[in-house]
Amino acid sequence: MTERTPVYFDCDTGIDDTMALLYLLTRPGHELVGVGSVSGNIDAEQAARNTLDLLALAGRPDVPVAVGEHDFLTHPYDGGPAHIHGENGIGDVILESRGEPVNQDAAELLIDLSHRYGGRLEVIAIGPLTNLAVALRRDPSLASRVARVTIMGGAALAPGNLTSAAEANIGNDPEAAAAVFDAAWPVTMVGLDVTMHHRLTEDQRQVLAAADGVLQQTVAEILDTYFGFYDAILGVRECTLHDPLAVAVATGGALPSLAPVVKVEVETGSGPARGATVADLRGMYRGHPPVEGARHTVVLAVDHRFGPDLLHALLGLQPAS
Amino acid sequence: MTERTPVYFDCDTGIDDTMALLYLLTRPGHELVGVGSVSGNIDAEQAARNTLDLLALAGRPDVPVAVGEHDFLTHPYDGGPAHIHGENGIGDVILESRGEPVNQDAAELLIDLSHRYGGRLEVIAIGPLTNLAVALRRDPSLASRVARVTIMGGAALAPGNLTSAAEANIGNDPEAAAAVFDAAWPVTMVGLDVTMHHRLTEDQRQVLAAADGVLQQTVAEILDTYFGFYDAILGVRECTLHDPLAVAVATGGALPSLAPVVKVEVETGSGPARGATVADLRGMYRGHPPVEGARHTVVLAVDHRFGPDLLHALLGLQPAS
Numbered sequence: 001m002t003e004r005t006p007v008y009f010d011c012d013t014g015i016d017d018t019m020a021l022l023y024l025l026t027r028p029g030h031e032l033v034g035v036g037s038v039s040g041n042i043d044a045e046q047a048a049r050n051t052l053d054l055l056a057l058a059g060r061p062d063v064p065v066a067v068g069e070h071d072f073l074t075h076p077y078d079g080g081p082a083h084i085h086g087e088n089g090i091g092d093v094i095l096e097s098r099g100e101p102v103n104q105d106a107a108e109l110l111i112d113l114s115h116r117y118g119g120r121l122e123v124i125a126i127g128p129l130t131n132l133a134v135a136l137r138r139d140p141s142l143a144s145r146v147a148r149v150t151i152m153g154g155a156a157l158a159p160g161n162l163t164s165a166a167e168a169n170i171g172n173d174p175e176a177a178a179a180v181f182d183a184a185w186p187v188t189m190v191g192l193d194v195t196m197h198h199r200l201t202e203d204q205r206q207v208l209a210a211a212d213g214v215l216q217q218t219v220a221e222i223l224d225t226y227f228g229f230y231d232a233i234l235g236v237r238e239c240t241l242h243d244p245l246a247v248a249v250a251t252g253g254a255l256p257s258l259a260p261v262v263k264v265e266v267e268t269g270s271g272p273a274r275g276a277t278v279a280d281l282r283g284m285y286r287g288h289p290p291v292e293g294a295r296h297t298v299v300l301a302v303d304h305r306f307g308p309d310l311l312h313a314l315l316g317l318q319p320a321s
Numbered sequence: 322m323t324e325r326t327p328v329y330f331d332c333d334t335g336i337d338d339t340m341a342l343l344y345l346l347t348r349p350g351h352e353l354v355g356v357g358s359v360s361g362n363i364d365a366e367q368a369a370r371n372t373l374d375l376l377a378l379a380g381r382p383d384v385p386v387a388v389g390e391h392d393f394l395t396h397p398y399d400g401g402p403a404h405i406h407g408e409n410g411i412g413d414v415i416l417e418s419r420g421e422p423v424n425q426d427a428a429e430l431l432i433d434l435s436h437r438y439g440g441r442l443e444v445i446a447i448g449p450l451t452n453l454a455v456a457l458r459r460d461p462s463l464a465s466r467v468a469r470v471t472i473m474g475g476a477a478l479a480p481g482n483l484t485s486a487a488e489a490n491i492g493n494d495p496e497a498a499a500a501v502f503d504a505a506w507p508v509t510m511v512g513l514d515v516t517m518h519h520r521l522t523e524d525q526r527q528v529l530a531a532a533d534g535v536l537q538q539t540v541a542e543i544l545d546t547y548f549g550f551y552d553a554i555l556g557v558r559e560c561t562l563h564d565p566l567a568v569a570v571a572t573g574g575a576l577p578s579l580a581p582v583v584k585v586e587v588e589t590g591s592g593p594a595r596g597a598t599v600a601d602l603r604g605m606y607r608g609h610p611p612v613e614g615a616r617h618t619v620v621l622a623v624d625h626r627f628g629p630d631l632l633h634a635l636l637g638l639q640p641a642s
Binding site: 157158159160161164165196233234235263265266267268269270271272273276278279280281282284285286287 | 478479480481482485486517554555556584586587588589590591592593594597599600601602603605606607608
């Protein structure tokens, strides 16, 4: 058993998931003990494939990867946004296919790990929260054996991105998100309020592209598609760091400067606010006084610029020997 | 017929409504041609009483006041927040009862005025939008005869105040608000995003209290209750200027520094986001580019401090002779 903090990572890899996964491998004091894939940026099967190939490329073929839910709780997955993440989820870059997923699904892997590391396991979930909701359904006591869940998802005061109200990870499976927020574990929400303000620039991508390592060059190549999409959104050739920032917050790589602990509810109705994360931030006008019983930490600001830190961490990654 | 811009004013008077009504009387180039009352801060009947008495006190007993809807579209009115506005809506200050409402309801008055001033009538609505929705139901062509509707209500990026998601005017009658946003007239939304940041201070209230005029002294006395409530919310003895700011935006007394024109939808489901004003502000990261067909102006910032202007305007009001 590790002395380091054990981390279960749930992802829909995905371009920013790629950066987040590799960054997680660099975090001191943390050990990636399992990965579950879920449909979102790409389907769960391809997301697992991408994750396995990236882990192999990074010299970590030992990390178990489980294929998770293909469909959402109340509706089928209908394909990922190829214009953002490419047809294969990683910007149409072809990686060598290496390793196989484990013979259990993501929810089962998560439940197993929660027993193995009882009370110490940290969950970082950067895709739709379907696997976590399925695991909670199978074993409602799961919540008591997890130290914290950190998600990339939601938008408390910022507009959504899937719809006006909904951030994509929450909006893709609002019922799953509601189950995760309602469960009795502490949840840290790293949403669009903060992730939209942390960027990797084209200059920084070029630094990766010019590095000696094949891993860094591969990441730079994968990022090209993502930069193309964000150019139209942001008006400048750079990309937001949604998923990597959630990993940074979860592992101490980015310290929130404003993160009130309040109640968050997910709107699961069929109206225009479907998928909204309704955070009770009414205390904002008097310095966010403590809210008794609240367990949802809403990260609203990380003052330190995270992009340069991420670049530095990725440059230090050693590829598989 | 007036050369000035005719204004129909819909209100639930109310302490900040009191300031808004009196401020409206001071606006150059605008003429108050009718008032409708609605339940909200206080019931519609008492709101009309308060409005009539304030108009008489201000020397404008000629303005027609119509009692509007007592109940909301889908549910009964269940009383106002006496801890905010007092038992009578105006901080338990007793005014001399003068004048009577007209013999038509608010929706009928609004429809009549829309014909009289066809195309030129401006609507300023600072309470629940029930009267406007009832008028639209009775005469769907109403929207084509109104130049603009400016509301105090909603919260685009700020938290609500009635609930985490809903501002009180919208949250009290979401179905009415949805009808108003969906109708084919231009709507300007002056919501909590901006109104929470404009205040009247205790020092300014004391200036009113020390003025020679009975009107100013009365307003200062009415404000006392309101300040007591806001002290607990804001942590300082001052009050927000929700309703007066909406009048100021509508009449050119406050110029928005950020006010994108986008689509706003009102959540009418029964979930945690009920009453939310879902504004499509996804263009915020690239300077709010124009949105084709959009007709909802969402005021997000008024840089100029409005409190001193309001105080100055109220000090200049002449009481009834």
